[in-house]
Amino acid sequence: MTKYRLGIIDESEKDRTKSIAFFEDDFECIELSLDVENEDELINQVIENQLDAVAIDYKLIDHPKLDFNGNIILKKLMDERYNFPAFILTNLVPDASEENIDDFRIISKRAINPESTEGEELLKKLKNYIIKYYKEIEKKEEELFNLIQKEQKEELSDPEREKMIDLDDFLEHSFSQKSKIPTGWKRPEGFEGIEKMRKLAEEILKEIKGEDE
Numbered sequence: 682m683t684k685y686r687l688g689i690i691d692e693s694e695k696d697r698t699k700s701i702a703f704f705e706d707d708f709e710c711i712e713l714s715l716d717v718e719n720e721d722e723l724i725n726q727v728i729e730n731q732l733d734a735v736a737i738d739y740k741l742i743d744h745p746k747l748d749f750n751g752n753i754i755l756k757k758l759m760d761e762r763y764n765f766p767a768f769i770l771t772n773l774v775p776d777a778s779e780e781n782i783d784d785f786r787i788i789s790k791r792a793i794n795p796e797s798t799e800g801e802e803l804l805k806k807l808k809n810y811i812i813k814y815y816k817e818i819e820k821k822e823e824e825l826f827n828l829i830q831k832e833q834k835e836e837l838s839d840p841e842r843e844k845m846i847d848l849d850d851f852l853e854h855s856f857s858q859k860s861k862i863p864t865g866w867k868r869p870e871g872f873e874g875i876e877k878m879r880k881l882a883e884e885i886l887k888e889i890k891g892e893d894e
Contacts, residue, residue: 684709685733685811690723690754691770692744696790700736700770703793707804708734715744724757733811739771752780763854764817766810818855821848 687708691697692715701710713726713735727735735758737751751769758767768786770793771777777787792799825848828841837845 685808686711686731687807688713688727688730688732688735690715690735690741690751691738692741692747693738696738696770699793703795703800704736704804707808715741715747717746720749720753720757723754724761727758728761734766734768734807736768736770739769739773739777750780752777752782755782755786762856763851764814765855766807766814768807818852821851821855824848825852 685708687704688711689697689700689704690713691700697712701712704710711730711732713723713730715723717723717726737754739751741747741754742750751771755767755769758765768788769777769782770788770790772790774787774789778784788803791797792803794800825845828837828845828848831837831841832845
């Protein structure tokens with residue numbers, strides 16, 4: 682059975698080692714580099730490594746190269762990947778709770794104990810969350826596919842077309858918000874904007890190639 686890929690982001694080598702030892706029987710653990718210039722480089726590592734979930738230490742600012750904490754990474758990741766299975770691991774639960782983080786995404790490092798009931802519950806909780814995350818995506822994909830199939834046979838109603846746009850928005854946000862097409866462009870009144878962008882792109886390509894109009 683293929684293991685889910687879990688990213689570990691922690692400035693403490695001791696805690697990284699402990700987390701990997703705890704999770705490695707159930708997950709393929711990927712230790713992310715903190716040799717970065719900004720938080721976006723960490724987010725890019727999550728995407729490039731095709732991770733299924735991420736465990737983020739709260740006090741990342743204790744690292745000499747970082748000037749932000751784990752809550753910033755969590756927020757940016759949520760902006761990039763809708764409802765992605767990411768959570769904060771910390772010994773400072775009260776401090777993390779003050780950062781406007783959903784409580785279910787804050788986990789005490791005391792749970793990183795394979796001999797404890799709390800540890801067993803954590804592993805189960807994380808697996809279930811990942812499964813739920815992918816099932817929701819699959820459900821939305823199926824709904825969108827069915828609407829696309831229907832559109833090929835008959836004209837969709839206005840509510841159905843809005844539903845199709847909402848589903849497409851959800852799926853794009855689930856994979857990459859950076860490449861997301863603005864919702865307005867997907868409606869009939871937005872087609873003119875798309876055509877203008879296409880013509881502009883063609884003109885830019887001609888200039889790059891040195892072609893005459």
